[in-house]
Amino acid sequence: xxxxxxxxxxxVATNALEEAAxxxxxxxxxxxxxxxxxxxxxxxxxxxxxxxxxVLTDVDGARLLAANVLGLEGDDPDVDAxxxxxxxxxxxxxxxxxxxxxSAPGALTAIDIPRVGADARNARPACAVxxxxxxxxxxxxxxxxxxxxxx
Amino acid sequence: xxxxxxxxxxxxxxxxxxxxxxAMVGVEASSVHEAEDGVAALELLRAQTIDIVLTDIxxxxxxxxxxxxxxxxxxxxxxxxxxxxxxxxxxARQQELKSLxxxxxxVKPLRPEMLRDAVLAATGGVA
Numbered sequence: 001x002x003x004x005x006x007x008x009x010x011x012v013a014t015n016a017l018e019e020a021a022x023x024x025x026x027x028x029x030x031x032x033x034x035x036x037x038x039x040x041x042x043x044x045x046x047x048x049x050x051x052x053x054x055v056l057t058d059v060d061g062a063r064l065l066a067a068n069v070l071g072l073e074g075d076d077p078d079v080d081a082x083x084x085x086x087x088x089x090x091x092x093x094x095x096x097x098x099x100x101x102x103s104a105p106g107a108l109t110a111i112d113i114p115r116v117g118a119d120a121r122n123a124r125p126a127c128a129v130x131x132x133x134x135x136x137x138x139x140x141x142x143x144x145x146x147x148x149x150x151x
Numbered sequence: 152x153x154x155x156x157x158x159x160x161x162x163x164x165x166x167x168x169x170x171x172x173x174a175m176v177g178v179e180a181s182s183v184h185e186a187e188d189g190v191a192a193l194e195l196l197r198a199q200t201i202d203i204v205l206t207d208i209x210x211x212x213x214x215x216x217x218x219x220x221x222x223x224x225x226x227x228x229x230x231x232x233x234x235x236x237x238x239x240x241x242x243a244r245q246q247e248l249k250s251l252x253x254x255x256x257x258v259k260p261l262r263p264e265m266l267r268d269a270v271l272a273a274t275g276g277v278a
Contacts, residue, residue: 020260096238
């Protein structure tokens with residue numbers, strides 16, 4: 001688990017964005033997203049060590065995500081209504097992919113129900129990666145461990 | 152021949168994605184109902200005739216594992232086809248659900264052809 005670092009998180013997040021939402025991204029460390037003012041979803045998991053994943057984007061990034069996963073035009077009213085839940089669903093998918101990478105084969109693992117909003121337990125992420133979509137929208141993924149381990 | 156579906160997922164976006172993918176892959180659905188957890192799903196299953204249940208695992212109130220267990224214990228629902236659709240890739244969980252009688256386990260991110268194949272298998276190729 002300790003060997004899992006930003007490169008692993010980046011690979012998993014890129015895969016999820018491409019496969020689930022047809023979003024093609026490039027890593028961009030200049031992306032600045034704080035929990036305040038961002039659309040945030042958090043999901044806890046056990047691998048079996050407890051961890052927490054947080055996904056952040058801005059309002060327009062969440063709208064693009066919703067439009068893509070639902071196959072809607074950007075001006076469809078359902079896009080706004082689904083944007084926060086779409087970030088939550090992305091967190092769920094990334095957590096599922098992440099568990100395969102951070103747990104030993106056959107290990108007991110569990111995924112919690114994703115929650116919208118920041119989670120105080122994730123104040124100091126062990127690793128984080130930021131991206132920008134081809135359209136310029138920011139996405140950030142932060143992974144922390146319950147014992148505060150920093151990779 | 153068309154089938155009636157019940158989509159069970161606490162995520163409204165998850166339910167919409169499943170509806171969309173069913174339509175994308177040309178599954179002929181006479182109706183698609185929705186429930187946000189296992190409790191709501193059981194109520195609906197006891198009130199409606201459903202051919203295929205597509206269910207997530209991790210949900211509040213009643214999760215997908217307990218939903219399948221309760222369906223199998225209910226004589227009227229025991230033979231209803233269940234396809235699990237989840238981001239959880241844990242092998243033990245997949246085996247547990249299959250041993251409970253789930254006919255397929257499809258992981259997210261959802262690949263349309265995987266869901267199509269699971270639905271076709273559940274219906275004997277007539278969905």
